[in-house]
Amino acid sequence: xxxxxxxxxxRIMTAADDVFGQSPSASTDDVARLAGVGIATVFRHFPTKxxxxxxxxxxxxxxxxxRALELAGSDDPGKAFFEFFTQxxxxxxxxxxxxxxxxxxxxxxxEEARAAGRGxxxxxNGLLTAAQRTGSVRSDAEMAEVYALMIGASRGATAAKxxxxxxxxxxxxxxxxxxxxx
Amino acid sequence: xxxxxxxxxxRIMTAADDVFGQSPSASTDDVARLAGVGIATVFRHFPTKxxxxxxxxxxxxxxxxxRALELAGSDDPGKAFFEFFTQxxxxxxxxxxxxxxxxxxxxxxxEEARAAGRGxxxxxNGLLTAAQRTGSVRSDAEMAEVYALMIGASRGATAAKxxxxxxxxxxxxxxxxxxxxx
DNA sequence: GAATATATGGAGTAACGACTTCGTTTACAA
DNA sequence: TTGTAAACGAAGTCGTTACTCCATATATTC
Numbered sequence: 001x002x003x004x005x006x007x008x009x010x011r012i013m014t015a016a017d018d019v020f021g022q023s024p025s026a027s028t029d030d031v032a033r034l035a036g037v038g039i040a041t042v043f044r045h046f047p048t049k050x051x052x053x054x055x056x057x058x059x060x061x062x063x064x065x066x067r068a069l070e071l072a073g074s075d076d077p078g079k080a081f082f083e084f085f086t087q088x089x090x091x092x093x094x095x096x097x098x099x100x101x102x103x104x105x106x107x108x109x110x111e112e113a114r115a116a117g118r119g120x121x122x123x124x125n126g127l128l129t130a131a132q133r134t135g136s137v138r139s140d141a142e143m144a145e146v147y148a149l150m151i152g153a154s155r156g157a158t159a160a161k162x163x164x165x166x167x168x169x170x171x172x173x174x175x176x177x178x179x180x181x182x
Numbered sequence: 183x184x185x186x187x188x189x190x191x192x193r194i195m196t197a198a199d200d201v202f203g204q205s206p207s208a209s210t211d212d213v214a215r216l217a218g219v220g221i222a223t224v225f226r227h228f229p230t231k232x233x234x235x236x237x238x239x240x241x242x243x244x245x246x247x248x249r250a251l252e253l254a255g256s257d258d259p260g261k262a263f264f265e266f267f268t269q270x271x272x273x274x275x276x277x278x279x280x281x282x283x284x285x286x287x288x289x290x291x292x293e294e295a296r297a298a299g300r301g302x303x304x305x306x307n308g309l310l311t312a313a314q315r316t317g318s319v320r321s322d323a324e325m326a327e328v329y330a331l332m333i334g335a336s337r338g339a340t341a342a343k344x345x346x347x348x349x350x351x352x353x354x355x356x357x358x359x360x361x362x363x364x
Numbered sequence: 365g366a367a368t369a370t371a372t373g374g375a376g377t378a379a380c381g382a383c384t385t386c387g388t389t390t391a392c393a394a
Numbered sequence: 395t396t397g398t399a400a401a402c403g404a405a406g407t408c409g410t411t412a413c414t415c416c417a418t419a420t421a422t423t424c
Contacts, residue, residue, distance in 0.1 A: 185421070
């Protein structure tokens with residue numbers, strides 16, 4: 001692959017992440033314009049819009065997985081779990097599409113993105129069970145509902161355009177519910 | 183207004199509620215087809231697609247407000263609050279657009295829909311403060327974050343296509359967080 | 365039951381978005 | 395440096411969608 005092609009591919013990915021992060025219904029032309037390339041170049045690298053979206057989504061999921069794996073090395077599993085949870089919610093508040101994207105990952109996405117989604121959820125599950133082992137999170141909470149809660153908080157924060165203080169108080173309520181003994 | 187016009191208007195509203203409930207990106211033709219009328223008829227009653235969406239949204243918000251007011255008459259405010267919360271989440275799970283709609287209500291909607299949104303939130307606030315007075319909900323929780331939690335749970339449940347048991351366990355976690363003393 | 369104002373539906377129009385074509389340019393090898 | 399395969403961008407095509415026009419039909423009034 002030629003050097004300029006590789007360069008352009010990267011620039012298109014970056015631009016797409018940005019554009020679709022702000023407006024999931026953005027057009028391919030918008031991406032091309034921000035990337036500083038012609039429309040045809042976008043389509044040469046990603047034959048359909050769906051494939052482009054999927055590539056962006058996969059990248060995001062992989063980054064989240066990496067962050068979870070990194071935190072899994074921490075010596076305070078409880079803190080690590082809540083930090084990850086908070087980060088996911090915060091980021092999705094500023095990037096409108098991540099909730100949309102996370103959703104699509106579980107549902108109607110291509111194999112690559114689905115695999116990335118599975119990887120991310122596995123890493124999240126690792127954080128959760130570690131936090132439960134040290135008694136930071138109630139042990140009767142299962143992965144499915146805790147994950148749903150995280151997605152919900154993300155989408156809720158994004159949708160309602162929450163002020164950060166409100167978002168934090170909402171998270172505090174959630175974390176109280178996740179605490180043991182309550 | 184002629185009788186057939188009134189009839190058609192009602193049928194269009196019903197059809198629109200149904201169609202947009204299943205797919206927020208549905209076209210006006212879809213609505214017309216389901217309503218059994220021509221496209222022009224839809225546009226005669228609702229000059230733009232936005233106005234049609236707004237009418238549907240307003241109707242939904244008003245129904246929720248009425249339900250909240252009805253529950254406010256109950257003699258068990260705690261039960262009433264949680265019942266309303268659960269109902270909102272359940273319904274939005276089966277009707278994909280309600281979250282989208284509720285969001286739009288707070289944000290970029292016309293005056294009519296915004297007013298309906300305010301009315302609904304006021305009624306919700308009534309349920310909440312009553313439940314707090316009887317000690318069913320912690321008193322340090324403010325309306326803003328509790329409302330955000332409800333929207334989040336709704337959107338999360340819809341987005342993740344939760345099985346009802348998982349949804350119920352997620353709600354149980356939330357309700358634990360809303361309980362006093364925890 | 366006839367007159368008429370009002371409503372209706374289907375065939376347009378215009379704009380927009382995904383995707384293609386093709387003549388031009390550019391990176392790399394000899 | 396030059397030849398060439400690879401990559402590029404601008405201008406298209408095609409399908410979809412919000413919205414309009416107008417000839418026809420129907421409810422209401424007297």
